[in-house]
Amino acid sequence: MTGDGGETRPEAPDGPTGPAIDIARRVRAGETSAREVVEHHLGAIDRYDGELHAFVTVLHDAARAEADALDRRVAAGDDPGPLTGVPVALKDNMCTRGVPTTCSSRILDGWLPPYDATVVERLRAAGAVVIGKTNLDEFAMGSSTENSAFGPTRNPYDLDRVPGGSSGGSAAAVAAGLVPVALGSDTGGSIRQPAALCGVVGMKPTYGTVSRYGLVAFASSLDQIGPLTGTVGEAAVLFDAIGGHDPRDSTCLERLPPRSASAVSEGVEDLRIGVVTELLDGVDAAIAARVRQAADALSAAGAKIEECSVPELRLALPAYYLLAPAEASSNLARYDGVRYGLRVDADDVEAMNGATRAAGFGAEVKRRIMLGTYALSAGYYDAYYGQAQKVRTLILDALSAAYQRHDALLGATTPTTAFAIGDKVDDPWSMYLSDLCTVPSNLAGHPGISVPFGCDDAGLPVGVQVLAPALGESVMFQVAAVVEHAAPHMAEPGVLAR
Amino acid sequence: MSAEGWEPVIGLEVHCELKTATKLFCGCRNAFGDEPNTNVCPVCLGLPGSLPVLNVRAVEFAMRIGAALHCEVRPSLFHRKNYFYPDMPKNYQISQYDAPINVGGWLELPDGSRVGIVRAHLEEDTGKTTHVGGGGRIHDAGYALVDYNRAGVPLVEIVSEPDMRSAAQARLYASELRAILVATEASDGRMEEGSMRVDANVSVRRAGTVELGTRCEIKNMNSLRSLARAIEYEVTRQTGLLEAGDKVAQETRHWDENRGETIALRSKEEAFDYRYFPEPDLVPIAPDPSWVSEVAASLGPMPAARRAKLGALFGPELPTGSRADQIQTVVEHELDGLVTSSVAAGIKPDLALARTANEASAHPDRARVLAPTSYTALLRMEQDGHLNATQTKAVLAEMLERGGEPGEIARRKGFEAIDMDAVADVVRQLVDAHPQEFERYKNGDDKVAGFFVGQAIKATGNRAVGKAVTEELRRLRI
Numbered sequence: 001m002t003g004d005g006g007e008t009r010p011e012a013p014d015g016p017t018g019p020a021i022d023i024a025r026r027v028r029a030g031e032t033s034a035r036e037v038v039e040h041h042l043g044a045i046d047r048y049d050g051e052l053h054a055f056v057t058v059l060h061d062a063a064r065a066e067a068d069a070l071d072r073r074v075a076a077g078d079d080p081g082p083l084t085g086v087p088v089a090l091k092d093n094m095c096t097r098g099v100p101t102t103c104s105s106r107i108l109d110g111w112l113p114p115y116d117a118t119v120v121e122r123l124r125a126a127g128a129v130v131i132g133k134t135n136l137d138e139f140a141m142g143s144s145t146e147n148s149a150f151g152p153t154r155n156p157y158d159l160d161r162v163p164g165g166s167s168g169g170s171a172a173a174v175a176a177g178l179v180p181v182a183l184g185s186d187t188g189g190s191i192r193q194p195a196a197l198c199g200v201v202g203m204k205p206t207y208g209t210v211s212r213y214g215l216v217a218f219a220s221s222l223d224q225i226g227p228l229t230g231t232v233g234e235a236a237v238l239f240d241a242i243g244g245h246d247p248r249d250s251t252c253l254e255r256l257p258p259r260s261a262s263a264v265s266e267g268v269e270d271l272r273i274g275v276v277t278e279l280l281d282g283v284d285a286a287i288a289a290r291v292r293q294a295a296d297a298l299s300a301a302g303a304k305i306e307e308c309s310v311p312e313l314r315l316a317l318p319a320y321y322l323l324a325p326a327e328a329s330s331n332l333a334r335y336d337g338v339r340y341g342l343r344v345d346a347d348d349v350e351a352m353n354g355a356t357r358a359a360g361f362g363a364e365v366k367r368r369i370m371l372g373t374y375a376l377s378a379g380y381y382d383a384y385y386g387q388a389q390k391v392r393t394l395i396l397d398a399l400s401a402a403y404q405r406h407d408a409l410l411g412a413t414t415p416t417t418a419f420a421i422g423d424k425v426d427d428p429w430s431m432y433l434s435d436l437c438t439v440p441s442n443l444a445g446h447p448g449i450s451v452p453f454g455c456d457d458a459g460l461p462v463g464v465q466v467l468a469p470a471l472g473e474s475v476m477f478q479v480a481a482v483v484e485h486a487a488p489h490m491a492e493p494g495v496l497a498r
Numbered sequence: 499m500s501a502e503g504w505e506p507v508i509g510l511e512v513h514c515e516l517k518t519a520t521k522l523f524c525g526c527r528n529a530f531g532d533e534p535n536t537n538v539c540p541v542c543l544g545l546p547g548s549l550p551v552l553n554v555r556a557v558e559f560a561m562r563i564g565a566a567l568h569c570e571v572r573p574s575l576f577h578r579k580n581y582f583y584p585d586m587p588k589n590y591q592i593s594q595y596d597a598p599i600n601v602g603g604w605l606e607l608p609d610g611s612r613v614g615i616v617r618a619h620l621e622e623d624t625g626k627t628t629h630v631g632g633g634g635r636i637h638d639a640g641y642a643l644v645d646y647n648r649a650g651v652p653l654v655e656i657v658s659e660p661d662m663r664s665a666a667q668a669r670l671y672a673s674e675l676r677a678i679l680v681a682t683e684a685s686d687g688r689m690e691e692g693s694m695r696v697d698a699n700v701s702v703r704r705a706g707t708v709e710l711g712t713r714c715e716i717k718n719m720n721s722l723r724s725l726a727r728a729i730e731y732e733v734t735r736q737t738g739l740l741e742a743g744d745k746v747a748q749e750t751r752h753w754d755e756n757r758g759e760t761i762a763l764r765s766k767e768e769a770f771d772y773r774y775f776p777e778p779d780l781v782p783i784a785p786d787p788s789w790v791s792e793v794a795a796s797l798g799p800m801p802a803a804r805r806a807k808l809g810a811l812f813g814p815e816l817p818t819g820s821r822a823d824q825i826q827t828v829v830e831h832e833l834d835g836l837v838t839s840s841v842a843a844g845i846k847p848d849l850a851l852a853r854t855a856n857e858a859s860a861h862p863d864r865a866r867v868l869a870p871t872s873y874t875a876l877l878r879m880e881q882d883g884h885l886n887a888t889q890t891k892a893v894l895a896e897m898l899e900r901g902g903e904p905g906e907i908a909r910r911k912g913f914e915a916i917d918m919d920a921v922a923d924v925v926r927q928l929v930d931a932h933p934q935e936f937e938r939y940k941n942g943d944d945k946v947a948g949f950f951v952g953q954a955i956k957a958t959g960n961r962a963v964g965k966a967v968t969e970e971l972r973r974l975r976i
Contacts, residue, residue, distance in 0.1 A: 093547075094547070095546065095547040101546070101547075103546070108546070111546070113540075113545065113546070113547065114540060114545070115540055115545075115547075117547060212549060213547065213548070213549050214547040214548075215547055216546040216547045217546075217547070217779075219778075220778035220779050221778035247551065248549060248551060249549050249551075250549065250550065250551050250552065250779060250780050250781055251549075251778070251779065251780075251781060326775060327775075327778055329580075329773075330578050330580050330590050330773070330775070333580060333582065333588065333589035333590055334544045334546070334587065334588045334589050336582065336584070336589060338584045338644070339543065339544075339587065340545070349584050349642070350582070353582055373773065376580070376773035376774075376775055377771055377773060378771045378773075381773075381775075385775060
């Protein structure tokens with residue numbers, strides 16, 4: 001999985017491990033240079049990304065300049081931080097000063113943000129190098145990265161299959177080793193679902209622990225930035241680096257979970273872990289079997305495994321597909337051709353707005369804008385948006401009750417493994433079902449992580465999902481690290497074998 | 499104003515800009531008249547990825563306004579009001595909807611009547627569009643320029659109950675509200691600069707009935723005078739429709755100042771569906787009760803209380819007529835201090851009020867910084883007969899323009915009053931020269947006294963004091 005093939009894992013994880021951890025250690029120690037690391041990854045991108053299309057922008061020159069600056073600092077005895085020299089890819093819905101930020105949409109044609117997202121500042125402050133911007137479903141709306149104005153990203157395990165979405169570019173880039181780590185955003189599963197489909201770790205933090213300032217909004221009350229990495233330890237280190245209160249985001253919490261990196265070596269002795277019926281129902285048998293296998297491993301490691309049913313979770317998907325489009329319909333209203341991005345001229349301003357939006361948005365974005373507008377309309381608000389908000393409260397209450405009995409919950413990340421490109425593009429509802437197991441965490445604002453756990457019969461990666469209550473990142477990482485440690489060996493992605 | 503048998507019902511919606519140093523959700527300067535699009539940032543331009551952060555000072559100002567209007571301050575929420583307009587960067591306005599910060603207050607008019615306040619909520623202002631070319635109006639303009647300096651400026655929208663029954667009363671309400679806003683120091687209430695904007699909801703019903711008629715919302719009045727004119731026009735229009743047996747259509751109407759009429763903008767059917775929903779980028783406001791009472795306690799006296807204080811100088815009954823007007827003027831210009839301090843120092847209330855309302859208020863900014871002792875000294879010179887009214891006004895004008903002490907200015911101007919003997923001589927000479935007039939005066943025509951006073955002032959080179967002349971005349975009459 002790490003690309004090192006025959007490497008045997010240590011018996012118990014001893015602090016965070018993984019390629020990014022190694023890079024930072026070696027660059028900080030002067031064993032290698034940040035420039036060398038960046039050149040290596042730029043080489044990999046140049047070699048493989050033509051087929052994968054994980055990136056929409058590769059920052060060759062800027063990444064080299066950032067690496068050189070880091071090398072000078074290290075040479076001068078400075079320690080740039082825990083991610084020194086680590087190349088990072090950003091999902092292209094995070095603002096980067098002076099660098100195109102497209103959301104994989106035509107409507108942002110030519111727009112250069114005048115500022116960096118908070119997470120970008122924090123990554124740089126930790127010594128990371130931003131190497132490029134990755135493909136996504138337009139405005140993060142989708143589960144396959146096929147809804148990109150720039151064409152789909154392909155799954156490194158099978159180029160005819162999707163990488164999942166919407167952070168499919170970031171997941172594919174990490175899976176193929178083009179970058180050791182990347183950031184994605186998760187509104188209904190957009191980090192965890194592609195992570196599962198690409199065989200990498202994907203983590204959605206507690207809502208409010210990572211600043212959304214500079215994340216182009218899809219559904220503000222659900223969006224959260226998080227890491228996609230090769231290992232659980234790397235995810236914890238990245239989360240520690242990007243998390244923390246930000247006065248520029250009013251929904252950012254003052255109180256934060258304890259540092260996560262140390263949690264990965266704490267084990268699961270005596271933890272009560274619930275295996276959630278609703279996160280296994282309707283899931284492919286091969287995936288359900290992998291979840292059971294992970295539960296057994298946790299049990300063997302000392303955790304108390306119990307069956308657990310949270311029936312309200314069945315209501316999550318319909319509620320999500322009202323709330324998220326409702327917020328999106330408002331968030332995306334600003335793309336009107338007046339101030340920035342695409343403008344299609346017309347006779348008057350209303351016609352210009354209409355022509356610009358008709359030309360600038362893809363079909364799925366239009367579908368959700370219409371859905372959301374409808375859900376908020378006079379006469380329908382109570383039946384749709386209002387009702388969905390009540391369901392959201394029900395789900396939160398039900399999960400809170402479950403966490404009275406369990407420290408963490410376990411289930412599948414996705415109902416299926418990676419599906420073929422084109423399979424679901426004409427069937428939105430079947431596409432929406434991809435988020436079945438991930439949306440509850442977004443509605444509740446809780447953290448969740450997908451850990452790769454072997455493959456199905458076709459050799460496609462399977463993800464096991466660990467859920468925890470709000471600010472329960474530590475326990476989530478404890479469980480995830482043990483699951484990771486027990487995971488069956490996985491062959492490296494097919495694209496690399498060519 | 500309205501035809502016999504019909505009763506206008508009027509409610510006002512007033513938007514006032516708050517005088518915070520920065521905007522409602524970002525750190526940009528909140529200033530009027532700066533170079534266009536210089537006070538802007540990613541947040542108030544609504545750039546992708548930007549997020550609003552609430553300005554606590556604006557919340558405090560909103561609470562001040564709420565306290566001044568006797569509202570209850572409640573935990574509140576922001577909502578998004580969704581509609582497309584080029585001067586609104588996000589194409590939604592962050593406003594308050596069903597959980598406003600201030601609810602249920604009232605405002606007392608100078609005549610003692612009360613107008614109920616439904617709510618006073620916080621929201622952000624939009625940018626400002628200027629239509630250029632063509633007729634300069636929306637539909638025939640060549641192009642439009644948008645200035646986003648105003649986008650995100652904090653506003654409080656104050657919604658009254660439909661408690662007003664005439665254009666004059668609505669005007670009084672707007673004027674009183676403006677005075678209250680100024681007194682809270684939360685807003686400067688300038689209608690001409692647009693820092694206070696008034697929309698009127700007007701309907702008409704049969705006098706004596708309870709049910710409300712169909713209302714129209716009138717926009718675009720930029721002075722108190724046009725507010726009154728627009729309401730009068732609208733009441734007449736609606737009354738005319740109803741008398742002719744027609745119906746009033748519920749619609750938004752635009753006041754055209756030049757044509758002196760209201761014009762239909764959009765009907766109820768075309769009204770926007772704003773699709774309000776809770777703003778997910780902000781957290782609820784829950785002001786601590788101790789903060790609420792602290793803010794209320796920090797308010798100075800409101801205009802009604804200040805008018806009452808001045809009125810009490812004249813006795814227990816409510817002042818009426820020109821005295822009430824003078825009190826209103828003094829309070830409006832925040833010159834009550836000059837009146838109360840001089841009355842406290844022994845100046846007659848009538849004189850103190852008249853000079854302050856009629857003369858000092860011509861330059862309120864300068865009058866407000868006059869030393870009360872100098873002002874009192876000037877009024878005492880008039881009260882004691884050392885200066886006549888004309889001289890007092892001249893000295894006061896000089897004090898306001900260049901400063902200085904009244905005695906010194908009066909001397910410099912040669913306004914030292916001549917002694918009573920000299921006055922007596924002048925009056926006797928005038929009586930001799932104008933026997934017919936004096937005869938009329940002796941027969942009780944007091945108005946002729948004014949003639950002699952004028953002549954005496956003229957004959958003495960503006961040194962004789964009217965009071966001394968009339969006293970001498972009265973002595974000669976006996």
